[in-house]
Amino acid sequence: xxxxxxxxxxxxxxxxxxxAGEQNFCIEITQIREIRRWxxxxxxxxxPDHVLGVINLRGAVIPIIDLAAKLGFAQIAPTERHVxxxxxxxxxxxxxxVESVSEILGVDAENVRETPRGPEDVTTRVITGIxxxxxxxxxxxxxxxxxxxxxxxxx
Amino acid sequence: MAADSTMRDVFFEECEDLIAALSDGLGxxxxxxxDDETVNAVFRAxxxxxxxxxxxxxxxxxxxxxxxxxxxxxxxxxxxPLEDRILHVLQRAGDVLADLIDAARDGSAVNQAxxxxxxxxxxxxxxxxxQPDENFIFDALTxxxxxxxxxxxxxxxxxxxxxxxxxxxxxxxxVVQALQSLGQTRVSVDTSHAPTDITAxxxxxxxxxxxxxxxxxxxDLSIREVFQFVDxxxxxxxxLKDAVSEQEPAVVENDDVQISDTFEQPSATAxxxxxxxxxxxxxxxxxxxxxxxxxAVGELIINQSVISQRLMQANLPxxxxxxxxxxxxxxxxxxxxxxxxxxxxxxxxxxxxxxxxIAREAADATxxxxxLITDGEATxxxxxxxxxxxxxxxxxxxxxxxxxxxxxxxxAEVGKDPQGKLRLSARQRSGSIVIEIADDGAGLDRQRIxxxxxxxxxxxxxxxxxxxxxxxxxxxxxxSTAKAVTNLSGRGVxxxxxxxxIAALGGRVAxxxxxxxxxxxxxxxxLTLAVMDGMIINVGGQTMVVPISNIIETVRPKAAxxxxxxxxxTLLRIRGDxxxxxxxxxxxxQATTTxxxxxxxxxxxxxxTVAQCALAVDDIYDQRQVVVKSMQANxxxxxxxxGATILGDGKIALIIxxxxxVQSNSNYPVTISTGKxxxxxxxR
Numbered sequence: 119x120x121x122x123x124x125x126x127x128x129x130x131x132x133x134x135x136x137x138a139g140e141q142n143f144c145i146e147i148t149q150i151r152e153i154r155r156w157x158x159x160x161x162x163x164x165x166p167d168h169v170l171g172v173i174n175l176r177g178a179v180i181p182i183i184d185l186a187a188k189l190g191f192a193q194i195a196p197t198e199r200h201v202x203x204x205x206x207x208x209x210x211x212x213x214x215x216v217e218s219v220s221e222i223l224g225v226d227a228e229n230v231r232e233t234p235r236g237p238e239d240v241t242t243r244v245i246t247g248i249x250x251x252x253x254x255x256x257x258x259x260x261x262x263x264x265x266x267x268x269x270x271x272x273x
Numbered sequence: 274m275a276a277d278s279t280m281r282d283v284f285f286e287e288c289e290d291l292i293a294a295l296s297d298g299l300g301x302x303x304x305x306x307x308d309d310e311t312v313n314a315v316f317r318a319x320x321x322x323x324x325x326x327x328x329x330x331x332x333x334x335x336x337x338x339x340x341x342x343x344x345x346x347x348x349x350x351x352x353x354p355l356e357d358r359i360l361h362v363l364q365r366a367g368d369v370l371a372d373l374i375d376a377a378r379d380g381s382a383v384n385q386a387x388x389x390x391x392x393x394x395x396x397x398x399x400x401x402x403x404q405p406d407e408n409f410i411f412d413a414l415t416x417x418x419x420x421x422x423x424x425x426x427x428x429x430x431x432x433x434x435x436x437x438x439x440x441x442x443x444x445x446x447x448v449v450q451a452l453q454s455l456g457q458t459r460v461s462v463d464t465s466h467a468p469t470d471i472t473a474x475x476x477x478x479x480x481x482x483x484x485x486x487x488x489x490x491x492x493d494l495s496i497r498e499v500f501q502f503v504d505x506x507x508x509x510x511x512x513l514k515d516a517v518s519e520q521e522p523a524v525v526e527n528d529d530v531q532i533s534d535t536f537e538q539p540s541a542t543a544x545x546x547x548x549x550x551x552x553x554x555x556x557x558x559x560x561x562x563x564x565x566x567x568x569a570v571g572e573l574i575i576n577q578s579v580i581s582q583r584l585m586q587a588n589l590p591x592x593x594x595x596x597x598x599x600x601x602x603x604x605x606x607x608x609x610x611x612x613x614x615x616x617x618x619x620x621x622x623x624x625x626x627x628x629x630x631i632a633r634e635a636a637d638a639t640x641x642x643x644x645l646i647t648d649g650e651a652t653x654x655x656x657x658x659x660x661x662x663x664x665x666x667x668x669x670x671x672x673x674x675x676x677x678x679x680x681x682x683x684x685a686e687v688g689k690d691p692q693g694k695l696r697l698s699a700r701q702r703s704g705s706i707v708i709e710i711a712d713d714g715a716g717l718d719r720q721r722i723x724x725x726x727x728x729x730x731x732x733x734x735x736x737x738x739x740x741x742x743x744x745x746x747x748x749x750x751x752x753s754t755a756k757a758v759t760n761l762s763g764r765g766v767x768x769x770x771x772x773x774x775i776a777a778l779g780g781r782v783a784x785x786x787x788x789x790x791x792x793x794x795x796x797x798x799x800l801t802l803a804v805m806d807g808m809i810i811n812v813g814g815q816t817m818v819v820p821i822s823n824i825i826e827t828v829r830p831k832a833a834x835x836x837x838x839x840x841x842x843t844l845l846r847i848r849g850d851x852x853x854x855x856x857x858x859x860x861x862x863q864a865t866t867t868x869x870x871x872x873x874x875x876x877x878x879x880x881x882t883v884a885q886c887a888l889a890v891d892d893i894y895d896q897r898q899v900v901v902k903s904m905q906a907n908x909x910x911x912x913x914x915x916g917a918t919i920l921g922d923g924k925i926a927l928i929i930x931x932x933x934x935v936q937s938n939s940n941y942p943v944t945i946s947t948g949k950x951x952x953x954x955x956x957r
Contacts, residue, residue: 160927177572179925180907210906210907
């Protein structure tokens with residue numbers, strides 16, 4: 119591996135784009151373990167609205183979070199058509215329920231724009247950057263930020 | 274060098290065994306067993322530590338072990354009488370040696386303030402030594418062997434590694450290096466056997482013979498120690514350079530031979546210092562591998578219940594034989610599972626021995642007289658539990674000595690033995706391990722605990738608490754009864770941390786205290802972390818699991834057995850007693866059902882905090898072994914839930930923590946609007 123190739127080749131990033139709360143978001147592909155269809159969950163007592171419950175993923179107990187609700191949108195009423203994105207962040211494995219997953223998007227690092235800073239809310243706080251897509255754009259979700267708030271309310 | 278670091282690991286594992294042998298021996302000596310065999314066992318343990326530590330250039334350790342060993346040598350040759358004071362110092366020296374080993378392993382700093390007095394004490398015994406010849410040994414403390422003193426001997430070591438030495442991956446350099454740590458050396462090598470033709474050279478062949486002249490050690494014991502692991506892989510001769518001046522080495526060597534002959538057979542536990550050469554008395558396995566095996570077996574058990582469930586549903590005709598086979602399968606799976614868990618099981622003995630050290634240190638620091646008695650050291654617990662219990666136990670032992678046991682004068686005043694007793698015991702009780710720390714001190718000062726809790730806003734002034742509730746305030750975060758912050762305990766991070774640590778292991782802590790007679794803390798822990806017997810129940814349509822160990826019996830109540838108290842409380846009459854009924858579905862945050870109590874099933878449960886109560890559930894499905902999966906890593910704690918398991922159909926069922934469910938029923942914290950901390954007390 120030559121150093122020069124590293125220097126010349128712009129850093130290439132890959133994202134999975136998804137829809138939650140009828141808006142476009144994306145997550146960096148390296149944080150995603152797998153994508154699967156919605157299956158019924160086991161509900162957890164005393165959990166906040168965005169925590170749907172837990173599922174059995176090949177022997178591990180994985181919590182499922184409604185991404186739309188977590189971002190402040192209306193809760194998703196899950197059906198067979200909805201999708202769970204299994205993510206691995208900081209040793210935790212968590213499933214995110216989203217409305218749909220669209221495509222894998224490859225962009226050069228330099229094409230990622232900084233998030234325009236307006237008034238802060240639940241959603242803008244977790245957006246680390248935006249990517250223009252022709253007429254449209256998509257927003258990069260920072261999973262560590264998304265998950266820094268504890269998942270459950272204090273008892 | 275990688276080989277060196279694994280050798281280092283082996284060394285520290287060996288050291289654990291040696292320290293265990295040492296504590297055993299010192300304990301036996303303290304109990305009056307001062308025969309030569311016991312003293313020799315202690316001596317050899319210290320000596321082995323020193324020898325091996327030398328190979329790794331752990332100078333502090335070698336220096337201390339040397340001083341320690343010199344005193345022990347005087348004891349075993351009956352030059353020093355074994356009196357109480359020397360026994361005490363030896364005990365402390367054993368503790369310091371263990372600390373030094375820990376420090377060397379972790380690369381942490383040594384608390385010199387603790388080491389120096391012991392070294393001084395050790396020296397003080399040697400000061401009276403009638404044999405001036407031995408005085409040079411003092412120099413070893415500072416490791417200044419460099420210049421040969423008049424009294425020093427020079428050994429000539431001829432060392433010719435055999436082929437097997439090289440094939441088994443040993444490095445002559447390490448051996449020579451180890452010898453160099455013992456004193457001044459002059460090394461020469463005889464290469465005359467090496468072939469001059471390079472093509473004939475075989476790296477596995479032992480061509481070379483080293484001759485090492487070593488100044489320093491007064492006998493060849495430490496030299497032989499260096500060759501301990503390789504002495505069957507080489508030709509080795511050790512002789513004195515100047516054989517006229519001393520005849521002692523010969524005597525010592527004889528002595529040594531006798532020792533190893535007499536006590537290697539009688540007790541295997543007494544001195545495992547030749548572990549490596551012993552064929553396969555034990556097996557060191559990477560814990561990771563065991564964990565993978567445990568996981569796989571967990572899956573096997575889940576798979577077994579899936580298959581059972583499928584076959585049940587298949588309604589096969591004439592299925593008696595099939596079900597007999599299925600039962601066999603179940604038994605086998607369980608047997609495999611128990612076998613695998615047994616691999617992880619370890620006796621609590623090393624943990625308890627460590628606590629002996631802690632207790633002695635704490636007693637010395639507080640000036641109290643404490644006799645720590647341990648009981649049930651052979652009780653086996655999961656390795657993780659043993660490891661993670663060390664901190665909470667340390668804290669509790671220190672607390673018991675610092676706060677529990679009174680000063681000797683005070684004890685004498687109230688007519689107690691000035692020496693306090695602290696009993697640390699472990700035993701197995703139906704699927705759980707119970708560890709108790711019992712002191713015979715003053716007992717909890719409940720009035721004071723309450724005052725402190727009020728002053729720290731943990732409870733309102735007018736709170737009416739039962740004795741048990743007051744005792745449990747000790748576990749509230751930020752609670753500390755020490756009047757002054759002492760060196761030992763009372764930093765205010767006390768018992769709540771203990772409780773959290775134990776809760777993380779799936780255990781509970783209970784307190785019982787009798788004023789004037791002492792306090793007992795009992796820790797109840799699950800036998801294994803991975804599997805438990807559970808009752809599978811239906812709560813408002815959700816499948817959940819209650820640990821069998823908490824259930825006394827199940828009851829289908831008649832209308833006459835149910836009485837109401839106010840708007841919310843329901844009581845069950847059972848054998849003349851009234852116990853509160855807790856609606857589990859309500860506790861689990863589900864909508865209150867309108868189902869009549871008489872349609873439901875009551876689980877009569879008992880926990881450490883509340884005598885008895887009944888959990889109302891909708892149905893009981895089954896009773897079986899479940900594999901416990903933690904939710905902490907991916908999600909966090911949930912009030913009233915201790916974990917989850919995967920059922921036969923692949924669905925997840927939550928495991929109820931009856932203790933937490935029942936405790937959140939205690940009404941005092943709930944009535945306090947400000948008590949956030951108290952909610953915490955109540956939650957666990």
